[in-house]
Amino acid sequence: MKALLGSGGIRTEGRRELYRKLMAENFTDCERVVFIPFASNDYNGYTSSMREFAGNTEYEIIGLHEFEDPLMGLEVADGIYVGGGNTWLLTKQLHLQKLIQPIREAVIKRKIPYAGVSAGANVASPSMQTTNDMAITMVPSFESLGIIPFQINPHYHPGGIWYREKENGDFHQHFGESRARRVSEFHELNDTPVIGLYEGAFLKCKDDEFELIGNKAAIMRKGEQILTYDPGVMFNGKLTTA
Amino acid sequence: MKALLGSGGIRTEGRRELYRKLMAENFTDCERVVFIPFASNDYNGYTSSMREFAGNTEYEIIGLHEFEDPLMGLEVADGIYVGGGNTWLLTKQLHLQKLIQPIREAVIKRKIPYAGVSAGANVASPSMQTTNDMAITMVPSFESLGIIPFQINPHYHPGGIWYREKENGDFHQHFGESRARRVSEFHELNDTPVIGLYEGAFLKCKDDEFELIGNKAAIMRKGEQILTYDPGVMFNGKLTTA
Numbered sequence: 001m002k003a004l005l006g007s008g009g010i011r012t013e014g015r016r017e018l019y020r021k022l023m024a025e026n027f028t029d030c031e032r033v034v035f036i037p038f039a040s041n042d043y044n045g046y047t048s049s050m051r052e053f054a055g056n057t058e059y060e061i062i063g064l065h066e067f068e069d070p071l072m073g074l075e076v077a078d079g080i081y082v083g084g085g086n087t088w089l090l091t092k093q094l095h096l097q098k099l100i101q102p103i104r105e106a107v108i109k110r111k112i113p114y115a116g117v118s119a120g121a122n123v124a125s126p127s128m129q130t131t132n133d134m135a136i137t138m139v140p141s142f143e144s145l146g147i148i149p150f151q152i153n154p155h156y157h158p159g160g161i162w163y164r165e166k167e168n169g170d171f172h173q174h175f176g177e178s179r180a181r182r183v184s185e186f187h188e189l190n191d192t193p194v195i196g197l198y199e200g201a202f203l204k205c206k207d208d209e210f211e212l213i214g215n216k217a218a219i220m221r222k223g224e225q226i227l228t229y230d231p232g233v234m235f236n237g238k239l240t241t242a
Numbered sequence: 243m244k245a246l247l248g249s250g251g252i253r254t255e256g257r258r259e260l261y262r263k264l265m266a267e268n269f270t271d272c273e274r275v276v277f278i279p280f281a282s283n284d285y286n287g288y289t290s291s292m293r294e295f296a297g298n299t300e301y302e303i304i305g306l307h308e309f310e311d312p313l314m315g316l317e318v319a320d321g322i323y324v325g326g327g328n329t330w331l332l333t334k335q336l337h338l339q340k341l342i343q344p345i346r347e348a349v350i351k352r353k354i355p356y357a358g359v360s361a362g363a364n365v366a367s368p369s370m371q372t373t374n375d376m377a378i379t380m381v382p383s384f385e386s387l388g389i390i391p392f393q394i395n396p397h398y399h400p401g402g403i404w405y406r407e408k409e410n411g412d413f414h415q416h417f418g419e420s421r422a423r424r425v426s427e428f429h430e431l432n433d434t435p436v437i438g439l440y441e442g443a444f445l446k447c448k449d450d451e452f453e454l455i456g457n458k459a460a461i462m463r464k465g466e467q468i469l470t471y472d473p474g475v476m477f478n479g480k481l482t483t484a
Protein backbone atom coordinates (compact mmCIF):
# COMPACT_ATOMS: atom_id res chain seq x y z
CA MET A 1 0.00 0.00 0.00
CA LYS A 2 1.24 3.45 -0.94
CA ALA A 3 -0.65 6.58 -0.02
CA LEU A 4 -0.26 10.26 0.66
CA LEU A 5 -2.79 11.69 3.12
CA GLY A 6 -2.93 15.44 3.70
CA SER A 7 -4.70 17.48 6.34
CA GLY A 8 -5.54 20.37 4.01
CA GLY A 9 -5.07 24.08 4.67
CA ILE A 10 -2.58 24.22 1.77
CA ARG A 11 -2.81 28.00 1.56
CA THR A 12 0.78 29.22 1.76
CA GLU A 13 3.35 29.03 -1.05
CA GLY A 14 5.59 26.76 1.05
CA ARG A 15 2.76 24.34 1.68
CA ARG A 16 1.80 24.31 -2.01
CA GLU A 17 5.39 23.49 -3.00
CA LEU A 18 5.55 20.63 -0.51
CA TYR A 19 2.19 19.33 -1.76
CA ARG A 20 3.39 19.27 -5.39
CA LYS A 21 6.65 17.56 -4.47
CA LEU A 22 4.93 14.86 -2.38
CA MET A 23 2.24 14.31 -5.01
CA ALA A 24 4.90 13.85 -7.71
CA GLU A 25 6.67 11.27 -5.51
CA ASN A 26 3.43 9.48 -4.68
CA PHE A 27 2.38 9.20 -8.31
CA THR A 28 5.86 8.47 -9.82
CA ASP A 29 5.51 6.31 -12.93
CA CYS A 30 1.74 6.91 -13.06
CA GLU A 31 0.29 7.91 -16.41
CA ARG A 32 -3.36 8.14 -15.49
CA VAL A 33 -4.53 9.38 -12.08
CA VAL A 34 -8.26 9.12 -11.54
CA PHE A 35 -9.61 12.05 -9.54
CA ILE A 36 -12.71 11.49 -7.39
CA PRO A 37 -14.57 14.82 -7.08
CA PHE A 38 -17.59 13.60 -5.07
CA ALA A 39 -16.89 15.82 -2.04
CA SER A 40 -18.16 18.68 -4.21
CA ASN A 41 -21.43 19.18 -6.08
CA ASP A 42 -19.68 20.40 -9.24
CA TYR A 43 -17.67 17.47 -10.57
CA ASN A 44 -16.46 19.13 -13.78
CA GLY A 45 -15.53 22.43 -12.15
CA TYR A 46 -13.75 20.70 -9.28
CA THR A 47 -11.77 18.38 -11.57
CA SER A 48 -10.62 21.32 -13.72
CA SER A 49 -9.58 23.41 -10.76
CA MET A 50 -7.71 20.44 -9.29
CA ARG A 51 -5.80 20.04 -12.57
CA GLU A 52 -4.79 23.70 -12.30
CA PHE A 53 -3.85 23.43 -8.62
CA ALA A 54 -1.74 20.32 -9.25
CA GLY A 55 0.36 22.29 -11.77
CA ASN A 56 2.44 20.55 -14.42
CA THR A 57 2.20 16.87 -13.60
CA GLU A 58 3.84 13.90 -15.26
CA TYR A 59 0.48 12.15 -15.15
CA GLU A 60 -2.90 12.94 -16.61
CA ILE A 61 -5.77 13.70 -14.18
CA ILE A 62 -9.14 12.27 -15.27
CA GLY A 63 -12.36 12.72 -13.28
CA LEU A 64 -13.95 9.43 -12.27
CA HIS A 65 -17.32 10.90 -13.28
CA GLU A 66 -16.01 11.18 -16.87
CA PHE A 67 -16.15 7.39 -17.21
CA GLU A 68 -19.48 5.89 -18.16
CA ASP A 69 -18.74 3.06 -15.72
CA PRO A 70 -16.80 4.23 -12.67
CA LEU A 71 -15.56 0.68 -12.03
CA MET A 72 -13.93 0.77 -15.47
CA GLY A 73 -12.33 4.08 -14.47
CA LEU A 74 -10.77 2.40 -11.44
CA GLU A 75 -9.61 -0.52 -13.65
CA VAL A 76 -7.59 1.72 -15.95
CA ALA A 77 -6.28 4.03 -13.19
CA ASP A 78 -2.73 3.74 -12.04
CA GLY A 79 -3.32 6.34 -9.35
CA ILE A 80 -6.37 7.36 -7.30
CA TYR A 81 -6.78 10.88 -5.91
CA VAL A 82 -9.71 11.83 -3.69
CA GLY A 83 -10.28 15.56 -3.28
CA GLY A 84 -11.47 17.44 -0.22
CA GLY A 85 -14.81 19.15 0.35
CA ASN A 86 -17.75 17.76 2.29
CA THR A 87 -17.09 14.28 3.70
CA TRP A 88 -20.81 13.45 3.88
CA LEU A 89 -21.35 14.12 0.18
CA LEU A 90 -18.22 12.12 -0.64
CA THR A 91 -19.05 9.10 1.53
CA LYS A 92 -22.64 9.00 0.27
CA GLN A 93 -21.49 8.79 -3.36
CA LEU A 94 -18.81 6.20 -2.58
CA HIS A 95 -21.59 4.02 -1.15
CA LEU A 96 -24.25 4.77 -3.77
CA GLN A 97 -21.82 4.03 -6.60
CA LYS A 98 -20.60 0.90 -4.74
CA LEU A 99 -16.97 2.06 -4.84
CA ILE A 100 -15.82 1.38 -1.27
CA GLN A 101 -14.72 -2.21 -1.86
CA PRO A 102 -13.25 -1.67 -5.37
CA ILE A 103 -11.11 1.31 -4.23
CA ARG A 104 -9.96 -0.59 -1.14
CA GLU A 105 -8.93 -3.53 -3.32
CA ALA A 106 -7.21 -1.33 -5.89
CA VAL A 107 -5.10 0.27 -3.15
CA ILE A 108 -4.49 -2.73 -0.87
CA LYS A 109 -4.31 -5.60 -3.35
CA ARG A 110 -3.30 -4.01 -6.65
CA LYS A 111 -1.02 -1.49 -4.85
CA ILE A 112 -2.37 1.48 -6.84
CA PRO A 113 -1.04 4.64 -5.11
CA TYR A 114 -3.71 6.71 -3.36
CA ALA A 115 -3.73 10.39 -2.46
CA GLY A 116 -6.33 12.20 -0.43
CA VAL A 117 -6.47 15.66 1.09
CA SER A 118 -8.86 16.76 3.87
CA ALA A 119 -12.10 14.76 3.23
CA GLY A 120 -10.05 12.53 0.89
CA ALA A 121 -7.66 11.71 3.74
CA ASN A 122 -10.53 11.31 6.22
CA VAL A 123 -12.20 8.60 4.10
CA ALA A 124 -8.96 6.58 3.92
CA SER A 125 -9.80 5.74 7.57
CA PRO A 126 -12.08 2.85 8.54
CA SER A 127 -14.92 5.29 9.28
CA MET A 128 -15.82 8.82 8.17
CA GLN A 129 -16.87 9.76 11.71
CA THR A 130 -13.86 11.91 12.57
CA THR A 131 -14.84 14.48 9.95
CA ASN A 132 -15.39 18.10 10.99
CA ASP A 133 -17.93 18.68 8.23
CA MET A 134 -21.60 19.50 8.59
CA ALA A 135 -23.96 16.57 7.95
CA ILE A 136 -25.53 18.12 4.87
CA THR A 137 -26.87 14.76 3.69
CA MET A 138 -27.45 11.29 5.20
CA VAL A 139 -25.01 8.47 4.42
CA PRO A 140 -26.01 4.79 4.11
CA SER A 141 -23.23 3.96 6.59
CA PHE A 142 -20.21 5.60 8.25
CA GLU A 143 -17.93 2.96 6.71
CA SER A 144 -15.22 4.45 4.54
CA LEU A 145 -12.28 3.06 2.58
CA GLY A 146 -10.28 1.61 5.46
CA ILE A 147 -6.96 1.60 3.66
CA ILE A 148 -5.31 2.67 6.93
CA PRO A 149 -6.09 1.09 10.33
CA PHE A 150 -6.61 4.33 12.30
CA GLN A 151 -8.77 7.45 12.08
CA ILE A 152 -7.61 10.78 10.64
CA ASN A 153 -9.01 14.06 11.92
CA PRO A 154 -7.99 16.60 9.27
CA HIS A 155 -7.49 20.34 9.88
CA TYR A 156 -6.65 19.54 13.51
CA HIS A 157 -5.77 22.38 15.85
CA PRO A 158 -4.95 22.31 19.53
CA GLY A 159 -6.43 24.31 22.34
CA GLY A 160 -9.16 26.89 22.30
CA ILE A 161 -10.65 28.72 19.36
CA TRP A 162 -10.74 32.43 18.79
CA TYR A 163 -12.40 34.37 16.01
CA ARG A 164 -11.27 37.66 14.64
CA GLU A 165 -13.66 40.47 13.78
CA LYS A 166 -13.28 41.62 10.21
CA GLU A 167 -14.08 45.24 11.07
CA ASN A 168 -11.47 45.91 13.77
CA GLY A 169 -9.26 42.79 13.99
CA ASP A 170 -10.27 42.13 17.62
CA PHE A 171 -9.97 38.56 18.88
CA HIS A 172 -12.92 36.95 20.72
CA GLN A 173 -12.66 33.72 22.64
CA HIS A 174 -15.06 30.97 21.59
CA PHE A 175 -16.23 28.43 24.17
CA GLY A 176 -17.43 25.68 21.81
CA GLU A 177 -15.81 22.27 22.14
CA SER A 178 -12.15 22.07 21.16
CA ARG A 179 -11.20 19.49 18.57
CA ALA A 180 -9.60 17.33 21.27
CA ARG A 181 -12.87 17.41 23.23
CA ARG A 182 -14.82 16.31 20.15
CA VAL A 183 -12.44 13.40 19.57
CA SER A 184 -12.71 12.42 23.25
CA GLU A 185 -16.51 12.26 22.72
CA PHE A 186 -15.82 9.97 19.75
CA HIS A 187 -13.74 7.80 22.07
CA GLU A 188 -16.61 7.49 24.55
CA LEU A 189 -18.25 5.19 21.99
CA ASN A 190 -15.41 4.12 19.68
CA ASP A 191 -11.96 2.60 20.23
CA THR A 192 -9.95 3.36 17.07
CA PRO A 193 -6.99 5.68 17.71
CA VAL A 194 -7.18 9.08 15.98
CA ILE A 195 -4.39 11.12 14.47
CA GLY A 196 -5.17 14.84 14.34
CA LEU A 197 -3.15 16.23 11.44
CA TYR A 198 -2.32 19.92 11.80
CA GLU A 199 -2.95 21.92 8.62
CA GLY A 200 -0.09 21.53 6.14
CA ALA A 201 0.76 18.08 7.55
CA PHE A 202 0.92 14.91 5.43
CA LEU A 203 1.21 11.22 6.22
CA LYS A 204 3.39 9.42 3.69
CA CYS A 205 2.13 5.84 3.98
CA LYS A 206 3.98 2.71 2.86
CA ASP A 207 2.38 -0.53 4.05
CA ASP A 208 2.63 -0.32 7.85
CA GLU A 209 4.89 2.77 7.98
CA PHE A 210 3.48 6.26 8.28
CA GLU A 211 5.89 9.20 8.08
CA LEU A 212 4.71 12.59 9.32
CA ILE A 213 5.76 15.45 7.03
CA GLY A 214 5.10 19.21 6.90
CA ASN A 215 3.55 19.93 10.28
CA LYS A 216 2.72 18.43 13.68
CA ALA A 217 0.18 15.76 14.57
CA ALA A 218 -1.68 14.89 17.76
CA ILE A 219 -2.23 11.24 18.63
CA MET A 220 -5.45 10.68 20.55
CA ARG A 221 -6.26 7.36 22.16
CA LYS A 222 -9.30 6.41 24.20
CA GLY A 223 -8.78 7.48 27.80
CA GLU A 224 -5.17 8.57 27.29
CA GLN A 225 -3.31 11.87 27.23
CA ILE A 226 -2.79 13.47 23.83
CA LEU A 227 0.72 13.07 22.43
CA THR A 228 1.93 15.71 19.99
CA TYR A 229 4.70 14.93 17.47
CA ASP A 230 6.86 17.05 15.21
CA PRO A 231 7.30 16.23 11.51
CA GLY A 232 9.90 13.59 10.74
CA VAL A 233 8.48 10.98 13.11
CA MET A 234 7.56 7.53 11.81
CA PHE A 235 4.46 5.76 13.13
CA ASN A 236 3.27 2.20 12.69
CA GLY A 237 -0.34 1.15 12.13
CA LYS A 238 -1.09 1.41 15.85
CA LEU A 239 0.13 5.02 15.78
CA THR A 240 2.99 4.22 18.09
CA THR A 241 6.54 5.18 17.16
CA ALA A 242 9.18 2.59 16.44
CA MET B 243 -45.67 27.52 22.12
CA LYS B 244 -43.23 28.95 24.63
CA ALA B 245 -39.52 28.19 24.48
CA LEU B 246 -36.11 29.49 25.41
CA LEU B 247 -33.32 28.42 23.07
CA GLY B 248 -29.73 29.24 23.97
CA SER B 249 -26.55 29.02 21.93
CA GLY B 250 -24.36 27.93 24.83
CA GLY B 251 -20.97 29.31 25.80
CA ILE B 252 -22.45 30.45 29.13
CA ARG B 253 -19.03 30.87 30.70
CA THR B 254 -18.99 34.41 32.03
CA GLU B 255 -20.79 35.64 35.17
CA GLY B 256 -22.91 38.04 33.10
CA ARG B 257 -24.04 35.25 30.81
CA ARG B 258 -24.84 32.97 33.74
CA GLU B 259 -27.01 35.68 35.35
CA LEU B 260 -28.91 36.25 32.11
CA TYR B 261 -29.39 32.48 31.73
CA ARG B 262 -30.89 32.15 35.22
CA LYS B 263 -33.20 35.15 34.72
CA LEU B 264 -34.46 33.88 31.36
CA MET B 265 -34.88 30.33 32.65
CA ALA B 266 -36.92 31.61 35.61
CA GLU B 267 -39.17 33.57 33.22
CA ASN B 268 -39.51 30.60 30.85
CA PHE B 269 -40.53 28.22 33.62
CA THR B 270 -42.71 30.64 35.65
CA ASP B 271 -45.45 28.73 37.45
CA CYS B 272 -43.78 25.38 36.70
CA GLU B 273 -43.40 22.95 39.59
CA ARG B 274 -41.77 20.07 37.80
CA VAL B 275 -39.31 20.56 34.96
CA VAL B 276 -38.22 17.35 33.31
CA PHE B 277 -34.54 17.46 32.28
CA ILE B 278 -33.46 15.37 29.28
CA PRO B 279 -29.77 14.43 29.74
CA PHE B 280 -29.36 12.26 26.63
CA ALA B 281 -26.68 14.48 25.03
CA SER B 282 -24.33 13.03 27.66
CA ASN B 283 -23.40 9.46 28.54
CA ASP B 284 -23.77 10.05 32.29
CA TYR B 285 -27.45 10.79 32.91
CA ASN B 286 -27.25 10.98 36.72
CA GLY B 287 -24.09 13.07 36.82
CA TYR B 288 -25.37 15.45 34.18
CA THR B 289 -28.75 15.91 35.86
CA SER B 290 -27.09 16.69 39.21
CA SER B 291 -24.65 19.17 37.73
CA MET B 292 -27.49 20.85 35.84
CA ARG B 293 -29.41 21.25 39.11
CA GLU B 294 -26.35 22.95 40.57
CA PHE B 295 -25.80 25.16 37.55
CA ALA B 296 -29.45 26.24 37.51
CA GLY B 297 -29.07 27.55 41.07
CA ASN B 298 -32.06 28.08 43.34
CA THR B 299 -35.06 27.48 41.14
CA GLU B 300 -38.77 27.76 41.92
CA TYR B 301 -39.26 24.44 40.17
CA GLU B 302 -37.90 20.96 40.77
CA ILE B 303 -35.62 19.45 38.10
CA ILE B 304 -36.18 15.72 37.50
CA GLY B 305 -34.19 13.67 35.01
CA LEU B 306 -36.37 11.99 32.39
CA HIS B 307 -34.27 8.83 32.86
CA GLU B 308 -35.48 8.68 36.48
CA PHE B 309 -38.97 7.71 35.27
CA GLU B 310 -39.55 4.06 34.54
CA ASP B 311 -41.64 5.12 31.55
CA PRO B 312 -40.28 8.28 29.89
CA LEU B 313 -43.69 8.97 28.33
CA MET B 314 -45.11 9.15 31.84
CA GLY B 315 -42.34 11.60 32.70
CA LEU B 316 -43.47 13.85 29.88
CA GLU B 317 -47.10 13.51 31.01
CA VAL B 318 -46.40 14.85 34.48
CA ALA B 319 -43.93 17.53 33.36
CA ASP B 320 -44.96 21.13 33.30
CA GLY B 321 -41.64 22.13 31.75
CA ILE B 322 -39.14 20.36 29.47
CA TYR B 323 -35.45 21.20 29.48
CA VAL B 324 -33.01 19.58 27.06
CA GLY B 325 -29.33 19.94 27.95
CA GLY B 326 -26.37 20.38 25.65
CA GLY B 327 -23.63 17.91 24.83
CA ASN B 328 -23.39 15.73 21.74
CA THR B 329 -26.33 16.22 19.37
CA TRP B 330 -25.86 12.77 17.79
CA LEU B 331 -26.16 10.99 21.12
CA LEU B 332 -29.20 13.11 22.00
CA THR B 333 -31.02 12.64 18.70
CA LYS B 334 -30.37 8.90 18.72
CA GLN B 335 -31.98 8.49 22.15
CA LEU B 336 -34.93 10.72 21.25
CA HIS B 337 -35.62 8.35 18.34
CA LEU B 338 -34.87 5.09 20.15
CA GLN B 339 -37.12 6.05 23.05
CA LYS B 340 -39.77 7.29 20.57
CA LEU B 341 -39.88 10.73 22.17
CA ILE B 342 -39.83 13.02 19.11
CA GLN B 343 -43.58 13.12 18.56
CA PRO B 344 -44.58 13.19 22.29
CA ILE B 345 -42.23 16.12 23.05
CA ARG B 346 -43.42 17.99 19.96
CA GLU B 347 -47.02 17.52 21.03
CA ALA B 348 -46.33 18.50 24.63
CA VAL B 349 -44.74 21.77 23.47
CA ILE B 350 -46.97 22.62 20.50
CA LYS B 351 -50.36 21.29 21.61
CA ARG B 352 -50.19 21.24 25.41
CA LYS B 353 -48.10 24.46 25.48
CA ILE B 354 -45.58 23.04 27.96
CA PRO B 355 -42.64 25.50 28.07
CA TYR B 356 -39.43 24.16 26.55
CA ALA B 357 -35.83 25.19 27.18
CA GLY B 358 -32.77 23.96 25.32
CA VAL B 359 -29.17 25.08 25.28
CA SER B 360 -26.63 24.18 22.59
CA ALA B 361 -27.60 20.65 21.44
CA GLY B 362 -30.93 21.17 23.21
CA ALA B 363 -31.59 24.27 21.09
CA ASN B 364 -30.33 22.56 17.95
CA VAL B 365 -32.88 19.72 18.26
CA ALA B 366 -35.75 22.20 18.60
CA SER B 367 -35.19 22.69 14.83
CA PRO B 368 -36.82 20.45 12.20
CA SER B 369 -33.50 18.64 11.68
CA MET B 370 -30.36 18.06 13.73
CA GLN B 371 -28.15 18.65 10.68
CA THR B 372 -26.90 22.11 11.65
CA THR B 373 -25.03 20.70 14.64
CA ASN B 374 -21.28 21.29 14.96
CA ASP B 375 -20.77 18.04 16.84
CA MET B 376 -18.77 15.03 15.78
CA ALA B 377 -20.85 12.09 14.51
CA ILE B 378 -19.88 9.78 17.35
CA THR B 379 -22.85 7.48 16.68
CA MET B 380 -25.35 6.90 13.87
CA VAL B 381 -28.89 8.26 14.17
CA PRO B 382 -31.99 6.56 12.74
CA SER B 383 -32.89 9.85 11.06
CA PHE B 384 -31.86 13.52 11.13
CA GLU B 385 -35.42 14.49 12.12
CA SER B 386 -35.55 16.39 15.39
CA LEU B 387 -38.29 18.03 17.43
CA GLY B 388 -39.39 20.67 14.93
CA ILE B 389 -40.97 22.97 17.49
CA ILE B 390 -39.58 25.93 15.53
CA PRO B 391 -39.77 26.22 11.72
CA PHE B 392 -36.09 27.12 11.09
CA GLN B 393 -32.67 25.68 11.86
CA ILE B 394 -30.45 26.79 14.73
CA ASN B 395 -26.67 26.64 14.48
CA PRO B 396 -25.46 27.02 18.07
CA HIS B 397 -22.05 28.41 19.11
CA TYR B 398 -21.99 30.42 15.88
CA HIS B 399 -19.01 32.66 15.19
CA PRO B 400 -18.26 34.80 12.16
CA GLY B 401 -15.17 34.91 10.02
CA GLY B 402 -12.01 32.91 10.26
CA ILE B 403 -10.72 30.78 13.11
CA TRP B 404 -7.47 31.18 15.02
CA TYR B 405 -6.03 29.00 17.69
CA ARG B 406 -3.79 30.10 20.49
CA GLU B 407 -0.75 28.13 21.60
CA LYS B 408 -0.85 27.33 25.28
CA GLU B 409 2.92 27.64 25.67
CA ASN B 410 3.48 31.14 24.32
CA GLY B 411 0.04 32.63 23.59
CA ASP B 412 0.81 32.98 19.87
CA PHE B 413 -2.16 33.05 17.48
CA HIS B 414 -2.14 30.81 14.40
CA GLN B 415 -4.59 31.18 11.55
CA HIS B 416 -6.64 28.08 10.73
CA PHE B 417 -7.83 27.56 7.16
CA GLY B 418 -10.64 25.06 7.80
CA GLU B 419 -14.12 25.99 6.68
CA SER B 420 -15.72 28.88 8.52
CA ARG B 421 -19.11 28.24 10.08
CA ALA B 422 -20.77 30.34 7.35
CA ARG B 423 -19.11 28.14 4.71
CA ARG B 424 -20.40 24.99 6.42
CA VAL B 425 -23.94 26.37 6.51
CA SER B 426 -23.66 27.35 2.82
CA GLU B 427 -22.78 23.68 2.11
CA PHE B 428 -25.93 22.73 4.05
CA HIS B 429 -27.86 25.09 1.78
CA GLU B 430 -26.52 23.40 -1.34
CA LEU B 431 -28.84 20.51 -0.48
CA ASN B 432 -31.37 21.97 1.96
CA ASP B 433 -33.68 25.02 1.91
CA THR B 434 -34.53 25.76 5.56
CA PRO B 435 -33.17 29.11 6.76
CA VAL B 436 -30.57 28.93 9.52
CA ILE B 437 -30.02 31.26 12.46
CA GLY B 438 -26.46 31.21 13.75
CA LEU B 439 -26.68 32.15 17.43
CA TYR B 440 -23.49 33.74 18.78
CA GLU B 441 -22.42 32.32 22.14
CA GLY B 442 -24.39 33.88 24.99
CA ALA B 443 -27.37 34.54 22.70
CA PHE B 444 -30.90 33.27 23.37
CA LEU B 445 -34.09 33.15 21.35
CA LYS B 446 -37.14 33.81 23.49
CA CYS B 447 -39.90 32.10 21.51
CA LYS B 448 -43.62 32.78 21.82
CA ASP B 449 -45.70 31.16 19.08
CA ASP B 450 -44.49 32.87 15.89
CA GLU B 451 -42.38 35.55 17.63
CA PHE B 452 -38.67 35.03 18.31
CA GLU B 453 -36.84 37.70 20.30
CA LEU B 454 -33.05 37.77 20.17
CA ILE B 455 -31.46 38.36 23.60
CA GLY B 456 -27.90 38.43 24.95
CA ASN B 457 -25.77 38.47 21.81
CA LYS B 458 -25.88 38.75 18.04
CA ALA B 459 -27.24 36.30 15.49
CA ALA B 460 -26.49 35.68 11.81
CA ILE B 461 -29.38 34.83 9.48
CA MET B 462 -28.30 32.55 6.64
CA ARG B 463 -30.60 31.81 3.71
CA LYS B 464 -29.89 29.67 0.68
CA GLY B 465 -28.04 31.73 -1.92
CA GLU B 466 -28.34 35.00 0.02
CA GLN B 467 -25.95 37.28 1.88
CA ILE B 468 -25.66 36.73 5.61
CA LEU B 469 -27.53 39.29 7.73
CA THR B 470 -26.23 39.93 11.25
CA TYR B 471 -28.55 41.33 13.94
CA ASP B 472 -27.97 42.82 17.38
CA PRO B 473 -29.93 41.62 20.41
CA GLY B 474 -33.37 43.20 20.82
CA VAL B 475 -34.58 42.33 17.34
CA MET B 476 -37.81 40.34 16.88
CA PHE B 477 -38.03 37.72 14.14
CA ASN B 478 -41.01 35.80 12.80
CA GLY B 479 -41.00 32.12 11.84
CA LYS B 480 -39.44 32.92 8.47
CA LEU B 481 -36.58 34.68 10.28
CA THR B 482 -37.52 38.00 8.76
CA THR B 483 -38.02 41.04 10.99
CA ALA B 484 -41.42 42.65 11.37
